Amino acid sequence: MNSVEGLVTQIQGLSSTASDVLSLHNVLKQADDSLHAESTRLLPFLDQLDPSKHSLGYLYFLEACTAGPVTTESASSFVLIIARFISSCAAEQIRLAPDKFISVCKRLKDQVLFLEEPLRAVAPMLAAIRKLQSSTENLTTLHPEFLLLCLLAKCYKTGLSILEEDIFEVDQPRDLYLYCYYGGMICIGKKYFRKALELLHNVVTAPMSTINAIAVEAYKKYILVSLIHHGQLSTSLPKYASTVAQRNLKSFCQPYVELANSYTNGKIADLEAYVQANMEKFGSDNNLGLVKQVVSSIYKRNIQRLTQTYLTLSLQDIANTVQLNSPKEAEMHVLQMIQDGEIYATINQKDGMVRFLEDPEQYKTCEMIERVDSSIQRLMTLSKKLTVLDELMSSDPMYLGKVGRERQRFDFDDFDSVPQRFNI
């Protein structure tokens, strides 16, 4: 009891300047075990501390308090306390103990999931991310937790705001996989298939030394989204994907690959038969909704293929070629596609003819100038970052060691022997 009170007074005293906070940090690190031992009685002491001024001390106390198992009564009170702490804590102080902060936030997530009210933690988690990040390009462990909460609470828009930022630094690879996977799912929910494809692509091609379940699930969704968005699936992964992924992913996702094959053949009846046959497999992966979207997108794909062959076509012919039931349905599909901007056409309702047009964009407007200009600026910053990375990689000893080994034994020009390895 005495030690805890002593600790409280120390926290209150040493929380004013940066150097004091550092010494306080050392004190707290040593006192951590004793705090954990007294975890059940720490709750009243929390009221003596102010979360905005004594953030570090409050954090240690809070982490010790919540270390125990989650029960219903404690859960709701803790949720309030943690949420209030996150919104008022000082960012510099908690950055001194990031793992404690992360574990507190994870406990928050567990508790709201226990209470089945994920919505309560969405805003606090977003604030926590902003306080923990060293810059907007940094990916923390809290990002995937936040996205998971958004998914469960179905507030996709807040999740999307985080997804807009480009990531350049990652703390843990598992964070990246989960972040991109959940991000992909959120984008699928909002039907932003292009961004979903990009995020899922990141998971599938991320460097990995062994295959992991997140990548397998992501690859399944990747196949489906690629079919919906592009109408085709590239058969091999790009060369920057790890060899582990290139060799093994397809074997884990066999039914999906065959679905892609029958999709590209273009026959709707075959596709539907295949889907029916493998319904349980798709259902067990929770991908049934996506598969249904794939089936409905095949009509769109076929109509788009028609634009490449015909200039004008009657609605009846469209219905026949695409195997729709009536010209009315064909008209609805075409109208929807024109509205979404997927094809350019005019429907003449008098004689039921559809005329396919070219892309009317003339690239003459000022808005186009601004778009291209901003893209160029983005590319310039990206190019600078890439050059820096390239230089770093060229001087990396692992790279230099392997490159030395692969060189030819004899130089063509002067038959001097080339050194086999670089002694660094």
Added chain:
Amino acid sequence: MASSSSSGLTFKLHPLVIVNISDHYTRVKSQTNPPPLTSTSATVNGVEHQQQAPRVYGCVIGVQRGRTVEIFNNFELLYDPSTHSLDRPFLEKKQELYKKVFPHFYILGWYSTGSDAQESDMHIHKALMDINESPLYVLLNPTINPAQKDLPVTIYESELHVIDGIPQLIFVRSSYTIETVEAERISVDHVAHLKPSDGGSAATQLAAHLTGIHSAIKMLNSRIRVLHHYLVGMQKGDIPCENSLLRQVSSLLRRLPAIESEKFQDDFLMEYNDTLLITYLAMFTNCSSTMNELVDKFNTAYDRHSRRGGRTAFI
């Protein structure tokens, strides 16, 4: 050292000689970098270390027809610092070789680098007098002076002057002209276009052109700003109103924009967009190639199961 020679000879110098001397000097200078703590034999080629500015030596050859002396070519020579003379057997051997290729060329003199002719150079000059009774001394000043517009090359002759009652040989400066053969003209032109004389960052013709336009627009902008400032002052009443000036400004303003029509806007925007798109495409290609290299390096370094490429030894 008198200022002008009285021998009445006209000298014609070919650019090849100048480029050769400068190349010799640059090579030697870059090979002695960093300055050797253990002086190695890398500096064998006639170098004398004088505060980081090595001197190089060599012979100039050419043709003398009547009163015209034309210096066509040159070759390097070894300098012996102990005897302060050039390596004689080497010179004779080189002379023989050059005679075989260019039978008309004679040794006309020698060259060196430095900022001014020195007393010790007279020894070398006198030593060469048995090959050519009046040798030339070509001096190249390697220090780069951006303000200087002329070539830093001087040709000295030796003349016998009576100074303090003692006849002495001294160096006198002579004037010369540059004579070029077609091949030399092309190569000099080529080099001159690649590197701008101000040593600025513009590396290519396109960049130089655009820099010119940029500086012109900048100047226009600053002058209009001055006018604007003046007009604002006039409006506020600080400066007395001058109607003639106002008329001039208004006529200037009416000159631009030169065309104002929809067709012009259309075409202008289209061309602007085209240029932007080309730049975008160029940036893309640049970025993709960097990315490609990075990916290759990453795969070589970190991917455990990648194929160990590596060609086998070529025998």
